[in-house]
Amino acid sequence: MQFASIGEFFAMGGYGFYVWMAFGISFFLLIVMWFAGHWQSKLLFSKAQQELARAQRIKTARAAKKSSQPDNS
Amino acid sequence: MHPICAIFKKEFSLLAKGSAEMMMPLLFSVIVVSLFPLGVGPGPDTLQLIGPGVIWVAALLSALLGLEHLFRDDFQDGTLEQYLLSPASLTMMLMTRLFCHWLFVIVPLILISPLLALFLNLTLNMYWALLCTLLVGTPLLSLVGAIAVALTLSINKGGVLLAVLLLPVFIPLLIFATAAINNAALQLTWYGQLGIIGAMLIFALALCPYAISYAIKVSHH
Amino acid sequence: MWKWLHPYAKTEATYKLAGQLAPWFLLVGAFALLIGTLWGLLFAPADYQQGDAFRIIYLHVPSAILSMGFYSGMAVCAFIGLVWQVRTCYMAIVSIAPIGACLTFIALWTGATWGKPMWGTWWVWDARLTSELILLFLYFGVMALYASFQDKLQGGKAAAVMALVGVINLPIIHFSVEWWNTLHQGATITKFAKPSMAPEMLWPLLLNIVALAILCAGLVCRRLQNEIFLREIRRPWVIKMVKKAGVK
Numbered sequence: 001m002q003f004a005s006i007g008e009f010f011a012m013g014g015y016g017f018y019v020w021m022a023f024g025i026s027f028f029l030l031i032v033m034w035f036a037g038h039w040q041s042k043l044l045f046s047k048a049q050q051e052l053a054r055a056q057r058i059k060t061a062r063a064a065k066k067s068s069q070p071d072n073s
Numbered sequence: 074m075h076p077i078c079a080i081f082k083k084e085f086s087l088l089a090k091g092s093a094e095m096m097m098p099l100l101f102s103v104i105v106v107s108l109f110p111l112g113v114g115p116g117p118d119t120l121q122l123i124g125p126g127v128i129w130v131a132a133l134l135s136a137l138l139g140l141e142h143l144f145r146d147d148f149q150d151g152t153l154e155q156y157l158l159s160p161a162s163l164t165m166m167l168m169t170r171l172f173c174h175w176l177f178v179i180v181p182l183i184l185i186s187p188l189l190a191l192f193l194n195l196t197l198n199m200y201w202a203l204l205c206t207l208l209v210g211t212p213l214l215s216l217v218g219a220i221a222v223a224l225t226l227s228i229n230k231g232g233v234l235l236a237v238l239l240l241p242v243f244i245p246l247l248i249f250a251t252a253a254i255n256n257a258a259l260q261l262t263w264y265g266q267l268g269i270i271g272a273m274l275i276f277a278l279a280l281c282p283y284a285i286s287y288a289i290k291v292s293h294h
Numbered sequence: 295m296w297k298w299l300h301p302y303a304k305t306e307a308t309y310k311l312a313g314q315l316a317p318w319f320l321l322v323g324a325f326a327l328l329i330g331t332l333w334g335l336l337f338a339p340a341d342y343q344q345g346d347a348f349r350i351i352y353l354h355v356p357s358a359i360l361s362m363g364f365y366s367g368m369a370v371c372a373f374i375g376l377v378w379q380v381r382t383c384y385m386a387i388v389s390i391a392p393i394g395a396c397l398t399f400i401a402l403w404t405g406a407t408w409g410k411p412m413w414g415t416w417w418v419w420d421a422r423l424t425s426e427l428i429l430l431f432l433y434f435g436v437m438a439l440y441a442s443f444q445d446k447l448q449g450g451k452a453a454a455v456m457a458l459v460g461v462i463n464l465p466i467i468h469f470s471v472e473w474w475n476t477l478h479q480g481a482t483i484t485k486f487a488k489p490s491m492a493p494e495m496l497w498p499l500l501l502n503i504v505a506l507a508i509l510c511a512g513l514v515c516r517r518l519q520n521e522i523f524l525r526e527i528r529r530p531w532v533i534k535m536v537k538k539a540g541v542k
Contacts, residue, residue, distance in 0.1 A: 002339060009336070013346035015411050022350045022407040023331070026357070026400040030509065033396055034320065037516035044523050048536045051527070220459060224452040228442050237438050238456060241431035244424075276462075284455060287376075291451045 076161040077169050084173035094142055098135035099181050105131040106189045117194045124193030125254035128203060129210075129247050131189070132182060136211065137239060139178040140218040141232055143171070144289070148226045153289060164282045167289065171219050179211045195254075202257035205267055206250040213274045216281040217242055223288035246270060303380045306531045309522045316515035323509025330502035338495045347411045354404040356503040357397045360510060361429060364394035368436070369461035372454035384450025385525065387457055388440050389517035393510050395433035402426055432460040446525060 003009040012019045074082075088095070109127045113119055147153045147170070156166050186207060190200045221238045228234065253266035301307045334352035341348035368390045375383030405423060406416045417423065436453050443449025491499070526532050 002337060012349065013340060015345060015347035018347060018407045018411050019335075019349055022404040023335075023353060025403055026353050029396055029400060030513075033393065033513050034324075037513055037520065040520045041516065041523070044520055044527070045536065045539070048523070048527055048532065049539070052533060052536055217459065220455065224439065224455055225442075227445075227448065230442075234438055234442055237431070238435040241428045241435060242459060242462075244428050284459070288452070288455055291448060291455070294445065294448050 080169045098139035102131040102135035120194045125251045136214045164286045175215045198257045202254045209270045216277045220284045226292040305522045308382045312515040312519045319512030326505030334498035350408040356506040358401040361398040372457040385521045391437045398430040
């Protein structure tokens, strides 16, 4: 361990501002990219599910219409 | 008539008809260069210092402006499709087209460069370096630029995209060209930088024709 | 090897492979990056000239190396895609580009925050910094080109050509240090035989390079999956997969 105390660790020998800014923004970016990927895949999946559900609803509605038509005429 | 000759003849007759579009890049570069003394101040030493960079940046931008029209009209009226169908080599025809473009749009820019050099107070030694770098560098601009032009043909608003794609690729050329002129200003030899630009040109000459014709094919899809 | 690679020209196989690899890459990469960073920040000795500011190296060098590495990876994908007409490769290009741009930005950012205390300025127009900036522009160019096409297959081909054009820039980036020698210090780990760094400083750096590479590979896998899914959303295999997961 190079640092005697937590305070010294955060001070980074007087360069704390620069070191923590560099690490902070970089890790923030990486985390954003991580979550962006997950979030996008969830979004795409739910979009596909919705589309599929809509297609099925249309299909069942058509089938219902077809079966009910002969009775009307 | 050989197709290559036919393309030459067509381009020359278009030039003879006097297309104002071809003069636009030239006018543009002169205006851009004349803006700098107004913006930076008319001190001769300052102008000499920034001169090489300014002229080269103006050349880059005006070449970009000229490139936009390189294949666009031919693409829209179906000439390129005829090129694709023709039995002659597509690569050769496109290179002829490119050469004509360089001759009619870029060479006037090189011819007017003494005026630009006067505007920015360049010495004779610097002017020779400028002329040589322009002569070797502008064909490179046209060759590499034509790839991006061919790629963006099917997108309607390609102008800004073209700048975004091409300017970063041109930066090494800009660096070496201005380094050569700056060396000339200090009475040092500048053949090394010119040699590197020449090497890049030869390399581009070997590869770009194929990339351009492939890009044209992608655009026609 | 071709026999092994060939099935991955099919998007479905690539989707499954990326799905299997992504969680492992992400977890292992993140864990290793955490260890490497803590090691570098806590246990590596301070530089005798630069003090603790040198610890930025543990992100700066990995991201700088990988920003170029990912660009060459993108160019390899572009080459394979163009020569063998593989659609999956175009999708790989567009999934690598944003991650690569992100890495390039990190390299520039950490460089700036390192430069301020050391050189007294956030930015100098030094060769390597400038070429890293050009690299960022090149990444943006590829992304912008792909985004502006309606027909994404055509866009993928265009992006591939542009990536190959840009890769000519990579050697210029790499050798620019020798071409224009300026403020920037020489490459830190070029000679592995006799490293100019002390080994206790070097090990966390090497660990971080590998860790960041694995983490970013995981991110690319995730994006590749999304890209394939988006492009093939009407294909039977995607519909089957969605059905299996249950329809809302």
